[in-house]
Amino acid sequence: MSIVSMTDVVKSYPPSQKGGAPVAAIDGVSVEVERGDVYGIIGYSGAGKSTLVRLVNGLEKATSGSIVVNGTEITSLKERSMRAVRGDIGMIFQQFNLFNSKTVAKNVAYPLEVAGRPAAEITGRVAEMLAFVGLSDKAKNYPDQLSGGQKQRVGIARALATSPSLLLADEATSALDPETTSEVLSLLDRVNRELGVTIILITHEMDVIRSLATKVAVMDGGRIVERGDVFDVFSNPQNPASARFVSTVVQGVPSPVEVHTLQARHNGRIVTFSFRDGNDSQAQVFLDLAAAGIRFELVYGGINDIRGRAFGHLTLVLQGDDAALTAALAQIATHSEVTEAH
Numbered sequence: 001m002s003i004v005s006m007t008d009v010v011k012s013y014p015p016s017q018k019g020g021a022p023v024a025a026i027d028g029v030s031v032e033v034e035r036g037d038v039y040g041i042i043g044y045s046g047a048g049k050s051t052l053v054r055l056v057n058g059l060e061k062a063t064s065g066s067i068v069v070n071g072t073e074i075t076s077l078k079e080r081s082m083r084a085v086r087g088d089i090g091m092i093f094q095q096f097n098l099f100n101s102k103t104v105a106k107n108v109a110y111p112l113e114v115a116g117r118p119a120a121e122i123t124g125r126v127a128e129m130l131a132f133v134g135l136s137d138k139a140k141n142y143p144d145q146l147s148g149g150q151k152q153r154v155g156i157a158r159a160l161a162t163s164p165s166l167l168l169a170d171e172a173t174s175a176l177d178p179e180t181t182s183e184v185l186s187l188l189d190r191v192n193r194e195l196g197v198t199i200i201l202i203t204h205e206m207d208v209i210r211s212l213a214t215k216v217a218v219m220d221g222g223r224i225v226e227r228g229d230v231f232d233v234f235s236n237p238q239n240p241a242s243a244r245f246v247s248t249v250v251q252g253v254p255s256p257v258e259v260h261t262l263q264a265r266h267n268g269r270i271v272t273f274s275f276r277d278g279n280d281s282q283a284q285v286f287l288d289l290a291a292a293g294i295r296f297e298l299v300y301g302g303i304n305d306i307r308g309r310a311f312g313h314l315t316l317v318l319q320g321d322d323a324a325l326t327a328a329l330a331q332i333a334t335h336s337e338v339t340e341a342h
């Protein structure tokens with residue numbers, strides 16, 4: 001069942017200059033986020049990711065289209081009813097957005113106080129959330145006394161204090177170093193698995209998607225240009241924007257410059273073979289080449305692991321009778337992905 005369902009959503013802003021065209025920050029987006037998903041949305045700066053999040057929590061109104069959150073159509077909701085919908089949505093930010101004048105415990109207590117919960121319940125819930133994020137010993141500290149990773153853990157405890165079913169994470173790890181990033185990502189993984197919270201993860205870093213997301217949508221120019229299971233998009237991106245993101249983290253595909261270098265260095269045809277788990281085509285490639293009398297040398301490659309599933313790309317220099325080689329490649333193409341450099 002969908003927790004967020006967007007259909008043909010457009011969000012335009014008035015032109016920045018008089019007589020100019022309106023800016024379509026979101027330009028016809030439809031997306032279904034299922035309960036339990038960690039749904040990653042990736043795009044370059046200006047792609048429309050933050051606008052999408054602001055539409056989901058009702059901080060912006062869509063120009064047209066439908067947005068249903070937890071069964072409620074929010075596009076025409078009054079602010080008062082929107083507040084009830086927002087009560088079931090937690091949010092974390094790149095810059096943490098903590099109150100520096102409040103202690104850690106008071107920061108986490110804040111949304112519970114706003115919701116008018118009794119003091120005894122607030123005390124218990126704050127202790128529970130601080131234990132969950134591993135910061136029980138920092139309850140009386142102030143945000144300034146914490147590291148970036150600790151601040152974000154407070155942000156997560158605060159966002160989840162009222163037990164929302166949906167967490168929006170807008171570039172939540174972009175201000176953190178790689179080690180702290182992986183700590184926060186594994187905490188978010190626990191939030192999803194142990195607390196059952198659905199997460200929409202906005203990022204420009206493919207590594208974040210790889211570590212945490214189960215599904216991904218790639219945004220470019222206000223549109224979703226590709227979407228799917230993270231493994232499928234990483235192992236076989238269809239759109240040029242997705243392919244560029246994937247190439248930032250995936251090992252094994254030579255860049256055009258590297259292909260050029262390989263061509264200058266080696267005699268023979270340069271061919272990349274791509275493999276995905278669930279088939280044994282890799283062994284068959286080598287058997288087919290050997291059977292056709294083709295000599296091969298491995299010159300580039302890598303195997304990647306996406307949440308326990310593997311895929312890889314191996315680039316070989318192939319030498320032998322040209323017609324036999326062409327026939328062998330045609331045979332291999334029946335069971336494996338074959339890309340020849342020209």
Ligand SMILES: Nc1ncnc2c1ncn2[C@@H]1O[C@H](COP(=O)(O)OP(=O)(O)OP(=O)(O)O)[C@@H](O)[C@H]1O
Nearest residue numbers: 013023024025043044045046047048049050051052
């Ligand atoms: N309030 C606004 N008024 C006018 N244009 C806006 C407004 N907010 C966003 N835009 C424009 O909408 C487009 C999408 O912006 P948005 O902030 O959603 O992108 P983003 O993918 O989140 O990028 P970033 O990671 O840099 O925040 C951009 O062209 C931006 O200039």
